[in-house]
Amino acid sequence: MATITDVSKKAGVSRSTVSRLIAGNGYVSDEARKAVEAAIQELGYRPNTMARGLRSNRSDIIGGVVVNVSSPFYAQMIGGMQETARSAGKSIIVASGYADRDEEAHAIIELLDRACDGLILYLENALRDDVLEIIARSKTPVVTVGGNECPPARARVTIDNATGAEAGMRLLLDQGHRHIAYLSGGTIYRDTHERLSGIDAALAGFGLARDDIYVEHGSFSETFGQQASARLLVERPETTAIFAGDDDVAAGALLALKAAGKRVPEEISLLGFDDNFHARHLTPGLTTVRQPVDEAGRVATRLLLSILDGEPPAAPVITIPTELIMRQSVGPARSLSPTPRTVAPALTAS
Amino acid sequence: MATITDVSKKAGVSRSTVSRLIAGNGYVSDEARKAVEAAIQELGYRPNTMARGLRSNRSDIIGGVVVNVSSPFYAQMIGGMQETARSAGKSIIVASGYADRDEEAHAIIELLDRACDGLILYLENALRDDVLEIIARSKTPVVTVGGNECPPARARVTIDNATGAEAGMRLLLDQGHRHIAYLSGGTIYRDTHERLSGIDAALAGFGLARDDIYVEHGSFSETFGQQASARLLVERPETTAIFAGDDDVAAGALLALKAAGKRVPEEISLLGFDDNFHARHLTPGLTTVRQPVDEAGRVATRLLLSILDGEPPAAPVITIPTELIMRQSVGPARSLSPTPRTVAPALTAS
DNA sequence: GATCGATATGGGATCGATCTCACAGGGAGA
DNA sequence: TCTCCCTGTGAGATCGATCCCATATCGATC
Numbered sequence: 069m070a071t072i073t074d075v076s077k078k079a080g081v082s083r084s085t086v087s088r089l090i091a092g093n094g095y096v097s098d099e100a101r102k103a104v105e106a107a108i109q110e111l112g113y114r115p116n117t118m119a120r121g122l123r124s125n126r127s128d129i130i131g132g133v134v135v136n137v138s139s140p141f142y143a144q145m146i147g148g149m150q151e152t153a154r155s156a157g158k159s160i161i162v163a164s165g166y167a168d169r170d171e172e173a174h175a176i177i178e179l180l181d182r183a184c185d186g187l188i189l190y191l192e193n194a195l196r197d198d199v200l201e202i203i204a205r206s207k208t209p210v211v212t213v214g215g216n217e218c219p220p221a222r223a224r225v226t227i228d229n230a231t232g233a234e235a236g237m238r239l240l241l242d243q244g245h246r247h248i249a250y251l252s253g254g255t256i257y258r259d260t261h262e263r264l265s266g267i268d269a270a271l272a273g274f275g276l277a278r279d280d281i282y283v284e285h286g287s288f289s290e291t292f293g294q295q296a297s298a299r300l301l302v303e304r305p306e307t308t309a310i311f312a313g314d315d316d317v318a319a320g321a322l323l324a325l326k327a328a329g330k331r332v333p334e335e336i337s338l339l340g341f342d343d344n345f346h347a348r349h350l351t352p353g354l355t356t357v358r359q360p361v362d363e364a365g366r367v368a369t370r371l372l373l374s375i376l377d378g379e380p381p382a383a384p385v386i387t388i389p390t391e392l393i394m395r396q397s398v399g400p401a402r403s404l405s406p407t408p409r410t411v412a413p414a415l416t417a418s
Numbered sequence: 419m420a421t422i423t424d425v426s427k428k429a430g431v432s433r434s435t436v437s438r439l440i441a442g443n444g445y446v447s448d449e450a451r452k453a454v455e456a457a458i459q460e461l462g463y464r465p466n467t468m469a470r471g472l473r474s475n476r477s478d479i480i481g482g483v484v485v486n487v488s489s490p491f492y493a494q495m496i497g498g499m500q501e502t503a504r505s506a507g508k509s510i511i512v513a514s515g516y517a518d519r520d521e522e523a524h525a526i527i528e529l530l531d532r533a534c535d536g537l538i539l540y541l542e543n544a545l546r547d548d549v550l551e552i553i554a555r556s557k558t559p560v561v562t563v564g565g566n567e568c569p570p571a572r573a574r575v576t577i578d579n580a581t582g583a584e585a586g587m588r589l590l591l592d593q594g595h596r597h598i599a600y601l602s603g604g605t606i607y608r609d610t611h612e613r614l615s616g617i618d619a620a621l622a623g624f625g626l627a628r629d630d631i632y633v634e635h636g637s638f639s640e641t642f643g644q645q646a647s648a649r650l651l652v653e654r655p656e657t658t659a660i661f662a663g664d665d666d667v668a669a670g671a672l673l674a675l676k677a678a679g680k681r682v683p684e685e686i687s688l689l690g691f692d693d694n695f696h697a698r699h700l701t702p703g704l705t706t707v708r709q710p711v712d713e714a715g716r717v718a719t720r721l722l723l724s725i726l727d728g729e730p731p732a733a734p735v736i737t738i739p740t741e742l743i744m745r746q747s748v749g750p751a752r753s754l755s756p757t758p759r760t761v762a763p764a765l766t767a768s
Numbered sequence: 769g770a771t772c773g774a775t776a777t778g779g780g781a782t783c784g785a786t787c788t789c790a791c792a793g794g795g796a797g798a
Numbered sequence: 799t800c801t802c803c804c805t806g807t808g809a810g811a812t813c814g815a816t817c818c819c820a821t822a823t824c825g826a827t828c
Contacts, residue, residue, distance in 0.1 A: 071813090073814080082777065084777070084816085084817085085776085088776095094776085094777095095774085095776050095777080096776075097775080100776080112555070114531055115814085116533070116815065117532050117533055117815095118468050118471040118533055118813085119814035119816085120814080120815050120816075121815090122816090123817080124783085124815080124816060125783080127468065129532075136497070137497050138493050143488050143490060143492075143493030150512075150514065159529075160512075162500075162512075163504075178509065181465075182479075183466070205419070346696035349700055351701035421783090421785080422784065422785060431807075433784090433809095434808055434809080438786095440785095445804085445805050446806075450807085468783080468784080469785035469786085471785090472786090472812095472814065473785050473786040473812070474785080
C-alpha cells in the first residue's frame with residue numbers, strides 16, 4: 069500500500085502539502101494540487117485510518133449499543149443510524165446489550181476502546197458506576213435513544229409514547245369502547261409509564277379515569293399477550309377492546325382470540341404499538357401506533373454529528389412523534405349501534 | 419488516558435515488558451508481572467487500539483456487507499456474525515450494499531480503508547474489477563455468504579437451497595398435489611437456480627419433470643407474489659398448490675388468495691421459503707423452508723477467524739442445511755381423497 | 769526601502785503501541 | 799573454566815499520518 073510519503077515523492081512535494089490537500093485546510097497552489105492528485109490517482113493511495121486516528125485522535129467511528137442487534141426493531145434503528153453516519157463519512161459499530169447491565173457495560177467499554185468518536189445508546193438499565201467514570205474520562209459524547217434517562221448523555225431522543233398511547237386510546241374511545249383492557253409491558257420501562265400517562269389523558273378527555281379500564285402489567289412478549297388475553301376472555305367477557313403494549317403482545321392476543329373463536333374486530337377490537345414488520349401481515353391487519361424507530365436512529369446520529377462538529381445539539385431532548393396506522397383490527401364496540409364520532413386523525417403531534 | 423509508558427514507569431519496568439505481558443508472548447518474571455498488573459489496574463490503563471493497529475497492521479475489526487442492514491433477514495445474520503466475532507475479541511462493522519453494484523463497491527472500499535482484518539460479503543452482484551484489484555492488493559481475506567460465487571473469496575458459505583427446495587416440493591407431491599405453481603425469484607440469483615434443481619430432483623422422484631409444473635420468474639417481493647397469484651387464479655384455476663420463492667412472495671400470494679376468497683390450505687396450499695419473522699404470524703401459519711441465516715453468519719465468521727489465525731478454512735464451501743417448518747398452510751390436494759403417503763420428515767441433509 | 773500580511777511549502781516532532789535486537793545473568797554440560 | 803542455552807529485560811527503530819513552527823516569496827502599504 070502506498071503511503072503519503074510515496075505520494076509526496078511522486079508529486080515532488082512534501083508530506084505536509086499532501087496532508088493539507090487531503091484535509092482541505094491550509095494553502096495549496098494549483099500546480100501542487102494537480103501534481104498531488106495525479107500521484108494519488110496513479111498510486112491508488114488511500115490514507116491509513118489507523119495512523120490518522122492515532123495522531124488526530126479521531127476514528128470516524130460511531131459506536132452504538134442497542135438491546136439486540138438481531139431484532140427487526142433495532143435493525144431498523146441501526147439502518148437509520150448508518151445511513152446518516154455514512155453521509156458524514158463515518159462508520160458504525162454496533163453491539164448488543166441484551167437488556168443486561170453487565171453486557172451493556174461490556175459493550176460500551178469495548179466501543180470506547182475502539183476510540184469511537186461518540187456513542188449512541190439504547191439501554192434498558194442504568195449505567196454501572198465504573199462505566200460512567202470511564203465514559204467521563206474519555207470525554208466521548210453520548211446520545212441516548214428511548215428508554216430511560218442516562219447521566220452522561222449530551223442529548224436524548226425519545227419517541228413520543230405519551231401522545232401515541234393517547235391517540236390510540238382515543239381511537240378506541242371514539243369507537244365506543246368502554247370495556248378496554250390495556251396489556252402493558254413491564255413497569256421498569258420508562259416507556260410504560262409514558263404510555264400510561266397518555267392513556268390517562270385520553271380517558272380524561274372522555275371524563276374517565278384509569279380505574280375505568282383494566283390494566284395488566286406483564287412483559288413485551290407474545291406469550292404475555294396470549295396468556296393474558298386467554299384469561300381476559302374468561303374473567304372479563306365484557307371486554308370489547310384490547311390495547312396491547314406492543315405488537316408482539318398484540319400478536320399473542322390475536323392467537324388467543326382466534327383460539328377462542330372471537331372475530332376481530334367484529335366481536336373484539338385489537339390495537340398494537342410499534343408497527344413491527346409483521347403488523348401488516350397479521351389477519352386482520354393490525355391497527356397500531358407506529359414508532360418511527362428508523363427516524364429515531366437518524367435523529368440521534370444527526371445530534372451526535374452536530375456535537376462532534378462542536379455545535380450544541382439542536383435541543384437536549386428531541387421527541388419523535390408517533391403515528392396511528394389504521395388497518396383492520398379496530399372497529400366499533402359491539403354493543404353500540406355504529407354512531408362513531410369522528411375517528412381520530414393520524415396524530416402527528418410534534 | 420494512561421499510556422503504556424505511564425504503566426511502565428509506575429511499574430518500574432520498560433514499555434517492552436508491559437507490551438510482552440499484554441500480548442502474552444515472550445518472557446516476563448512473576449515479580450514484573452505483578453508490578454505491571456497493579457499499575458494497569460491503578461491507572462485504569464487500556465491499550466490504544468489505533469497505535470496498536472498502526473504498528474501491527476491489525477484492527478480486530480471484521481467488515482461485513484449485506485444487502486440491507488435494516489432487513490430482519492440480514493439482521494439475524496449480523497447477529498450471528500457479531501456473536502461469534504465478539505467471542506474472539508473482534509468487532510464488526512456492517513454496511514448495506516442495497517443489491518447495487520456501485521453501492522456494494524463503495525461499502526467494500528470503505529471497509530478496507532478501515533483496515534478490516536477480513537471481510538464477510540453477502541452480495542447480489544459480481545464485484546467491480548477495480549474493487550477486485552483493491553481487495554487483492556490489500557490481501558484482506560474474504561468469506562462470502564449465499565448469493566453468487568465471488569473470485570477473491572477464500573471460503574464460501576451457502577445455504578442448501580437445492581435440498582430445501584427438494585424437501586418442499588416433495589412435501590407438496592406427497593400431499594397429492596400435481597397442479598403446482600412455483601413463483602420463483604429472479605433468475606440472476608444463484609439461489610434461484612439451486613432451488614430449481616432441487617425442485618427437479620423432487621419431481622424426478624415422482625416420475626415428473628419441470629414441465630409438469632408451472633414456473634413463473636419474478637422477484638423476491640410481496641408485490642410479485644400478490645400479482646402472480648391473482649393472475650394464476652384466473653388463468654390456471656386448476657392449481658392446488660403454490661410454492662413461493664420466499665416468504666415475502668408467500669405473504670403476497672396469501673393476500674391475493676384471501677382477496678379471491680380461497681381458503682388455505684383447504685382449497686389451495688401455500689409453501690414459503692426462508693422462515694421470515696412474519697411466517698408464523700400469517701394466518702394460516704406459513705409452512706416454509708427455513709434458511710438458518712443466523713447460523714450462516716456464525717459459520718462464515720468462524721471460517722474467517724480461522725483464516726486469520728493462519729489455519730486453512732475447514733472447507734472451501736460450507737453448506738448449511740435447511741429445515742422444513744411445518745405449520746398450517748399446506749394440506750392435501752383438494753381433489754384427492756386424503757390418502758397422504760408418509761409426510762416427508764423435516765429434512766436436515768448433510 | 770522597510771514592514772506587513774497573505775500565500776505556499778517543508779522539516780521535524782509526535783501520537784502510542786509493537787517488534788527486533790542486543791545483552792545480562794544463571795545453570796547445565798563439556 | 800569455558801561455552802551454550804534459556805530466561806528475562808530494555809533501548810531504539812518503526813508504523814503512517816497530523817500538526818506546529820520556521821521560512822520563503824510576493825504584492826501592497828506606509
